[in-house]
Amino acid sequence: xxxxxxxxxxxxxxxxxxxxxxxxxxxxxxxxxxxxxxxxxxxxxxxxxxxxxxxxxxxxxxxxxxxxxxxxxxxxxxxxxxxxxxxxxxxxxxxxxxxxxxxxxxxxxxxxxxxxxxxxxxxxxxxxxxxxxxxxxxxxxxxxxxxxxxxxxxxxxxxxxxxxxxxxxxxxxxxxxxxxxxxxxxxxxxxxxxxxxxxxxxxxxxxxxxxxxxxxxxxxxxxxxxxxxxxxxxxxxxxxxxxxxxxxxxxxxxxxxxxxxxxxxxxxxxxxxxxxxxxxxxxxxxxxxxxxxxxxxxxxxxxxxxxxxxxxxxxxxxxxxx
Amino acid sequence: xxxxxxxxxxxxxxxxxxxxxxxxxxxxxxxxxxxxxxxxxxxxxxxxxxxxxxxxxxxxxxxxxxxxxxxxxxxxxxxxxxxxxxxxxxxxxxxxxxxxxxxxxxxxxxxxxxxxxxxxxxxxxxxxxxxxxxxxxxxxxxxxxxxxxxxxxxxxxxxxxxxxxxxxxxxxxxxxxxxxxxxxxxxxxxxxxxxxxxxxxxxxxxxxxxxxxxxxxxxxxxxxxxxxxxxxxxxxxxxxxxxxxxxxxxxxxxxxxxxxxxxxxxxxx
Numbered sequence: 001x002x003x004x005x006x007x008x009x010x011x012x013x014x015x016x017x018x019x020x021x022x023x024x025x026x027x028x029x030x031x032x033x034x035x036x037x038x039x040x041x042x043x044x045x046x047x048x049x050x051x052x053x054x055x056x057x058x059x060x061x062x063x064x065x066x067x068x069x070x071x072x073x074x075x076x077x078x079x080x081x082x083x084x085x086x087x088x089x090x091x092x093x094x095x096x097x098x099x100x101x102x103x104x105x106x107x108x109x110x111x112x113x114x115x116x117x118x119x120x121x122x123x124x125x126x127x128x129x130x131x132x133x134x135x136x137x138x139x140x141x142x143x144x145x146x147x148x149x150x151x152x153x154x155x156x157x158x159x160x161x162x163x164x165x166x167x168x169x170x171x172x173x174x175x176x177x178x179x180x181x182x183x184x185x186x187x188x189x190x191x192x193x194x195x196x197x198x199x200x201x202x203x204x205x206x207x208x209x210x211x212x213x214x215x216x217x218x219x220x221x222x223x224x225x226x227x228x229x230x231x232x233x234x235x236x237x238x239x240x241x242x243x244x245x246x247x248x249x250x251x252x253x254x255x256x257x258x259x260x261x262x263x264x265x266x267x268x269x270x271x272x273x274x275x276x277x278x279x280x281x282x283x284x285x286x287x288x289x290x291x292x293x294x295x296x297x298x299x300x301x302x303x304x305x306x307x308x309x310x311x312x313x314x315x316x317x318x319x320x321x322x
Numbered sequence: 323x324x325x326x327x328x329x330x331x332x333x334x335x336x337x338x339x340x341x342x343x344x345x346x347x348x349x350x351x352x353x354x355x356x357x358x359x360x361x362x363x364x365x366x367x368x369x370x371x372x373x374x375x376x377x378x379x380x381x382x383x384x385x386x387x388x389x390x391x392x393x394x395x396x397x398x399x400x401x402x403x404x405x406x407x408x409x410x411x412x413x414x415x416x417x418x419x420x421x422x423x424x425x426x427x428x429x430x431x432x433x434x435x436x437x438x439x440x441x442x443x444x445x446x447x448x449x450x451x452x453x454x455x456x457x458x459x460x461x462x463x464x465x466x467x468x469x470x471x472x473x474x475x476x477x478x479x480x481x482x483x484x485x486x487x488x489x490x491x492x493x494x495x496x497x498x499x500x501x502x503x504x505x506x507x508x509x510x511x512x513x514x515x516x517x518x519x520x521x522x523x524x525x526x527x528x529x530x531x532x533x534x535x536x537x538x539x540x541x542x543x544x545x546x547x548x549x550x551x552x553x554x555x556x557x558x559x560x561x562x563x564x565x566x567x568x569x570x571x572x573x574x575x576x577x578x579x580x581x582x583x584x585x586x587x588x589x590x591x
Contacts, residue, residue: 013401015331015342025331027342027399050572052372054398057501061399084329084344084376274484276570280498281487 011068018077018108024101025084026053026077028113029064040298041141042115043067044105045076046098046130048123048146048276052083055123056276059283063121066287067294073113077105079129098129099136106139117141119297121290124149124275134232135223142233142297144290147244147275150251151216217251224255228264235266235293237286239273266293329379334392334422341415342399343392344376345426346383354386356431356455356590357423361416361440361447364397364407365473365502367564371437372398373572374563378435378579385587387433390423405496405503409443409511416447431455433586434525438564439463442515448524456589457525458582461533461562464542466515473499476565500566517542523551529585531578533560556581 012030017023045060047053053076054061064074078085079098088097102120109115119142120130127145134140184190227234238245248267249256259265268289273282335341348354360375362368379389394412396402420432433456436444441462448454463469477499487498496503504512518541528551530543543555560575567573 013333013340013399015333015399017331025329025344027331049570050373051369051570054369054372056369057366058369058398058404059501083372084331086329272486272488276501278480278484278501279487280501280503283501 011065016075016077016108019080019085019101019104021086023086024077024080024104026075026105027064028109029068029074029076031068031071031073040072041117041119042109042113043072043074043119043121043294044102044109045074046102046120046122046126047079047082048126050082053078057278057280057283059277059286062283062287063290066291070291070295072294073109073115075105075109077101095129095132098125099133102129102133103137106137119143119294121146121294123147131223131234134227134234138230140232142235142294144235144237144293146237146286147239147242148236148248149244150220151247217253220251221253221255224252224259224265228259228262231264233264233266233297235268235289235297237268237270237289237293239275239277239282240269240271242273242275244275245269268293335415335418338401339395339411340401341392341395341418343390343419343422344379345423346379346389346391348383348386348388352386353388354590355429356387356433356586357427357429358382358387358389358433358435358586359416359419359423360389360391361419361434361436361444362391362393362398363438363440363564364394364412365504366476366500366566367438368393368397370566370572371564374574374579375437377574378582381579381583382586385583387586387590388423388427388429390419390426392419392422405505407503407505407508409508409515412443413447413450416443417451420447420451431590433457433590435582436460436462439469442466442517445517445520445524446515449520449522452522454525456527456529456586458529458531458585459542460531460578460582461564462517462530462542463515464517466512469515470504470509470512473504476500480566518545520545520549523549525551527552527554527589529554529556529582529589531556531558531581533558533562533575533578554585 010032012032014028014030016026016028018026045053045055045064048055055063060076064076067074079094079101080086080088092100106115106118109118116139118140120133120140121144122128122130123146127148130143130145131148134143224234236248238248256265260267270277270282270285270289273279273285277283277286330345330347332343332345333340334343358379360379362375363371375391379391382389392415393400394407394415396404396407396411424430424432432454434444434448434454435458436442437460441459442464444457445459445462448457480500496505528546530546530553532555534557543553546553558577558581560578561573563573563575
């Protein structure tokens with residue numbers, strides 16, 4: 001499949017402020033021509049970590065324009081305290097405020113553009129918020145979760161094993177093939193303690209019987225099951241070069257494999273890419289998969305996702321570019 | 323409790339090349355007689371410094387300056403693909419942003435604040451239009467060729483920690499620098515940038531800030547000192563916020579921001 005951006009389909013973009021205090025900043029990207037919003041969900045892009053709504057390498061702009069070029073309305077916005085959105089002063093934890101702001105984005109898109117169902121897309125913490133919102137908001141019909149961090153690693157002492165495994169991932173995938181790393185090893189400049197820990201962790205992972213699943217596994221599997229029952233389509237999109245892929249498989253366990261086999265969940269691995277998709281080739285491959293998966297989440301032809309109803313002013317506003 | 327003073331995001335410029343801008347309005351009754359235009363860096367440097375420049379804009383607005391931040395064509399939220407980025411276009415964008423903020427605020431006096439390539443573009447635009455009151459150059463790119471060589475070095479370093487991409491970008495007319503395309507047109511234009519060759523002053527008052535780690539020699543300071551500009555030079559112990567960090571954090575150098583705000587307040591009481 002060819003990258004839609006290359007075809008230079010003209011899309012329209014509009015800067016918006018929304019939320020209770022009109023303090024959340026975003027960009028709505030519209031398809032050219034008439035919007036058949038009854039057939040397609042609106043796509044909302046959520047901040048990858050603290051990078052603003054443009055995304056690393058401007059990838060969110062590419063995704064939004066490529067989706068708009070094939071008929072989707074897309075909103076990419078900043079959570080409070082990120083990018084151009086104002087900071088909150090209510091001490092609400094990020095996990096809570098981000099879900100509530102995603103719901104505010106849905107309400108805004110419903111009120112102004114008549115959107116009634118949504119596909120959420122996010123990288124890293126944006127994937128986490130997409131998943132959490134999908135769990136609690138029935139308007140979500142699908143989510144694209146890019147490098148979903150299933151295991152929390154905020155607590156430094158939490159899991160030494162996890163750190164060793166991530167180090168092992170680096171040694172195995174990169175250092176092994178790097179002349180400079182071998183030079184460091186033989187000249188006494190390597191971190192030998194970390195190296196030994198990583199080798200032990202990797203040996204345990206490969207040869208020892210599986211130990212108990214991480215503490216995040218049970219709620220994660222339960223939520224997967226719940227979303228499957230609601231028929232929410234999930235795509236986990238992982239960089240081949242990212243250690244989060246192993247963690248996802250481990251935490252997902254048998255339920256994850258079963259739902260993948262049933263086609264309720266898809267797991268796509270982008271070959272030769274890293275966590276932030278830091279090359280233009282990564283962008284192309286990522287974009288191709290996203291377009292394919294979002295099209296698959298959209299009911300075909302004459303099936304209407306939304307009840308056609310006229311939202312006052314929505315017709316006019318959706319036609320306004322910039 | 324801190325008041326939430328929203329910014330105004332909007333598009334401006336010609337219909338076929340819409341530019342994204344964020345306008346920071348000062349508090350009522352505290353408006354100074356000078357507007358500030360922030361010229362951002364490009365590529366990965368733009369992404370990494372967005373947070374700091376947004377905070378700088380907010381601080382400047384707090385002390386009474388109307389501030390406009392904007393994205394060049396093919397950058398950030400502005401229209402255009404990244405492959406289309408060109409220096410003459412970006413200089414036109416700076417001019418369009420100057421007209422926009424003057425029209426929006428009704429103020430003729432203008433202060434340009436430029437970081438990295440934004441500093442180089444501010445300087446060139448300032449020389450071109452000749453009526454800029456003041457200018458802050460924060461670790462500006464002095465020599466485009468060295469700047470590009472540094473980008474290539476970073477790209478090479480990055481490839482040590484990730485799989486090597488397979489595609490042949492050169493055949494498509496550009497090379498990949500940390501996920502941003504640099505076309506051979508852009509490369510040639512960058513190679514011509516040399517702030518040491520400007521003959522005119524870029525503004526009446528100039529503050530040149532160089533971070534300890536990034537600062538090269540004193541050549542730009544000496545060169546600007548030979549123009550008619552009133553130059554103030556500050557060398558600060560601040561991080562190179564435009565570079566990628568190992569943990570993905572975005573740095574905000576409070577000391578630099580404070581310096582810029584204090585200097586601007588002094589220049590435009």
